[in-house]
Amino acid sequence: MFKSIRTDLAMEARELAQEQSKYDIPGVRVDEVEPEEDIKITRVEVLSKKGEESIGKPIGNYITLEVPGIRDRDPEYEEHVKQHLANEIRRLVRLNDNSVILIVGLGNWNVTPDAVGPKVVDRLLVTRHIFEYVPDQVDDRMRRVCAVAPGVLGITGIETGEIVKGIVDKVKPDLVIAIDALASRKTERIGTTIQVADTGINPGSGIGNKRMGLTKETLGVPALAVGIPTVVYAHTIGRDAIEMLINEFAGQTTPQSEFYNMLQSLDENHLNQIVGEVLAEGLGDLVVTPKEVDILIDDVAGIIADGINLAVHNGLSMEDVNRYLH
């Protein structure tokens, strides 16, 4: 029934699949921990083709941090989130002191909810040029990090994927980390959930229009994706509202009544059509986003950037990162 709901979060895809089945989803392993208050980490592993089909996400690891507390902008809590994010990233990648890491901030600078990738790039501790030109200023704990935001103003007529592939072929990194804005199923996840996946970015995922993926297959090197929901599709909102109403009716009705039969006869296509009538055509995808989305994006970009800064270098503290970024 929920198949038309679009989500980029594997955790939500699994929940959707779970809602339709009383059994465990075959080929999918789930592990949840709450290391501290207001921080919940869900690790979904898609183990097989069967799991892939069940939840519509490729074989691999998907770690989700639910951190609703970041809306309160408490520096101490944010530092904990950064550390947990760094830890989860480190679970999925294997780096050594000679590793070169290329960080790709996807998304369009000119559309606020899509700007999270470029904003992360702005706050990374980039070091590759120091290794090349002033090697004596390198801190022992630093690794070679470079970064690019290909969707930023000024690239036209070339696919983002082509640009990134071209740069990867020249820079020859050992790891690509791609940051992207995602669509989730629920508005409460906007800006409060971070997904880390070792499957990279697949074509059509994220809220931008990417025709080409950034995966180990396309790039030739391991690709980690860090994503954060910044929108929910408007269609999802409409569908959720009518499901909610139908559930309420269903709870009040007598089995086999006229009304019960009517509710039974509603099918997926029909419900989508009802929502479709509410949403204009010809405007492309319609998305739901907070009106104050710029502040939220700024906050969360800072947290993701620091989580990555802590993860890719080897033992730098937040204090070190701040000093070097100064």
Next chain:
Amino acid sequence: MFKSIRTDLAMEARELAQEQSKYDIPGVRVDEVEPEEDIKITRVEVLSKKGEESIGKPIGNYITLEVPGIRDRDPEYEEHVKQHLANEIRRLVRLNDNSVILIVGLGNWNVTPDAVGPKVVDRLLVTRHIFEYVPDQVDDRMRRVCAVAPGVLGITGIETGEIVKGIVDKVKPDLVIAIDALASRKTERIGTTIQVADTGINPGSGIGNKRMGLTKETLGVPALAVGIPTVVYAHTIGRDAIEMLINEFAGQTTPQSEFYNMLQSLDENHLNQIVGEVLAEGLGDLVVTPKEVDILIDDVAGIIADGINLAVHNGLSMEDVNRYLH
């Protein structure tokens, strides 16, 4: 039943009121013309306090241009829209050759759907400084125009209304034209409808958070508002979806049946509550906007700027405007 639907368009407010009544709305006069294909102009006049209460908009004139064709980006059609917009603006203002016009582009540069005001300001034919410093370069047909985008990066701790009032008191314009991004009731109006109102901007209207209005009362000079819908509240989408489902059920049911009674018993608060459960709290207002909203805003800002350029100067053609803006 629709009272929780928020719209900044007087035309929609009247339609909402009309839907609930089989009589004409008292105190409101409506006039519709279609001067050419794909251009529809609706002039709503709120005549009295009674009209004000019926549709929730202050006494005054509200002209709406529905121009769905601008999505096709056809230069010829766009030029017609600019001319009609200029004509409608001129219906509502009285200018002479010594008039000083201050144009205020409201909205936050950093949030794409709220950036229409600053983008209009960027493309205006501003002339007041020419009159003051190089008067011999003034074209006879020009009037004194100056412009400000107070919400652009760099003003903090001061209300937009205070800034504008301060500038009005110094510049002493004969007319203020304020441009603002609006919320409408229907997604199809996003980027395709332009409202011109001689009542100025009222507190809380538009999609930004304006605590103070820009009206003849607050500014001391006539204030014209030019607005364009760039978002629909997510709540509206949810409500529309469930209304649509209820209407469908209602059409299939037998009067006095169990189900008929259930539908009758649904009240406003209850429906809002259902939609509320779908939308997260704590994120502020959630709005629906096209994913490619940046291009749409760019297009429409150019059209509004030119409509104003044609309206405030005295007999300049689009060719003249383009040459001077060069």
Next chain:
Amino acid sequence: MFKSIRTDLAMEARELAQEQSKYDIPGVRVDEVEPEEDIKITRVEVLSKKGEESIGKPIGNYITLEVPGIRDRDPEYEEHVKQHLANEIRRLVRLNDNSVILIVGLGNWNVTPDAVGPKVVDRLLVTRHIFEYVPDQVDDRMRRVCAVAPGVLGITGIETGEIVKGIVDKVKPDLVIAIDALASRKTERIGTTIQVADTGINPGSGIGNKRMGLTKETLGVPALAVGIPTVVYAHTIGRDAIEMLINEFAGQTTPQSEFYNMLQSLDENHLNQIVGEVLAEGLGDLVVTPKEVDILIDDVAGIIADGINLAVHNGLSMEDVNRYLH
């Protein structure tokens, strides 16, 4: 001989006057301290009309901090500079717990060496809106601070001075602090010298084109100016080069020789004319600036912003400021 040298620094103006006289400059008092290594503070007080004429700066106090060490970007040194700047600002202003301070970041966002004012505004701890809308979140040590960067994109056809005067009349601050980019006489002062003056901003000073001053006379409230040299006029460079050559020749020549007489006959106008031939006309003023001026401006804007943050609030530490700015 040096009268065609343009400088916005009172310290340099005094030095120029001093070079031409073996006596103390009448009506000007000078005090120099070096509170710590690499930090030199010069306090010039213009006491009378006579002093005003001698150095071409209005009666008042001009404090200059020479801090060449900031080019090394050492966080500890920078914190000392911020504290000294805060102390010197506090010497010149009188604030109490109810004071309202308006900070004005002058300059054009689009011209890198002129963007220091807007960049400072971006990093100020602005609090006036907290006092008004969430008074319970006010820290006892905060004062009411608001800020505006009037030259930022989006204000056209209106003088900066008019905008500021309009805002001052509405906000009614007890003190205006205006930040501006300056021209100095020597390139070594670019980005390494900060001037604080209680005379405000005078028309024509700074590197932008300001037709109206921001002084106690024009604004009706005390106006403090904080300025930083970001350019030297190209003419100054040319003049300095030929002075240098002439001095060298003069040292090698015999009094009353042909050559001695030739050097004696060189007058101010002639030297300016020689330099003028090197510099193209029709391009407006030509200025000298470091090629990497963007990084320098970013650094120095952060230092000035924090110096002001420490000065205008009452006992906040840099740690507090950073936490609140987060």
Next chain:
Amino acid sequence: MFKSIRTDLAMEARELAQEQSKYDIPGVRVDEVEPEEDIKITRVEVLSKKGEESIGKPIGNYITLEVPGIRDRDPEYEEHVKQHLANEIRRLVRLNDNSVILIVGLGNWNVTPDAVGPKVVDRLLVTRHIFEYVPDQVDDRMRRVCAVAPGVLGITGIETGEIVKGIVDKVKPDLVIAIDALASRKTERIGTTIQVADTGINPGSGIGNKRMGLTKETLGVPALAVGIPTVVYAHTIGRDAIEMLINEFAGQTTPQSEFYNMLQSLDENHLNQIVGEVLAEGLGDLVVTPKEVDILIDDVAGIIADGINLAVHNGLSMEDVNRYLH
């Protein structure tokens, strides 16, 4: 004597060489035309290694358009300049209907005089994506054009040359056109001279810090460079001023006099040292630029973009270009 003068213009390099020799420069051919008033075209061809050594520019063609009239912003004159620029570009490249052209806007967005490349990219008629995704919308006269501005915000730790090489290897263009801001010897050339060269961009040329060239050798495809002077090195100004003074003295002196001998004894190093004392160390290169450089850069970027638009497509008029860019 002038060897320390840095210029990116081959025309100026030849003039400098010429000033030192009464004979033609061997290995260099020069051709000058003035096709209409206020437009002068100089075509310098470096024919041999000998020519290369004489003027310090690699073997190849260097065409310079001197167009001082563009400061007057007369649309008709500007259109002529665009046409001449297009003609000269076409002299140096060989395109057919299947050619793919990659245009690279070099330079740093954040430093005004270095932003000309990114600004040109913003105004190009880019078509490659139309050929790929909506081939039926292709105008017969269009060729496949794509563009990138690699120095725009968001690329760090990677050399511009690496980025461009990576993209060239993926896109496989038939021609690369690189746009760059240049340093000239004379301020009057700033914004009024355009150089087109079929030798590409050499390491260290232009005003940015490019460690790697963009030439046929490094890229594997023909590389055309379009450059425009936006700065003069401050050192050049100082040197020119003292040369001017020395020339004046020389004209007034008697051969074999004390003074004559002194002038004769001045050597290159000594003069550079005098200028060096005027210019601070530790700030990197110091450049001279007009204070209003932003407007100049905007104007000239529009002209270069259109010249390229006319040159790379096959028979589009300026009217066509404007319609498509809309």
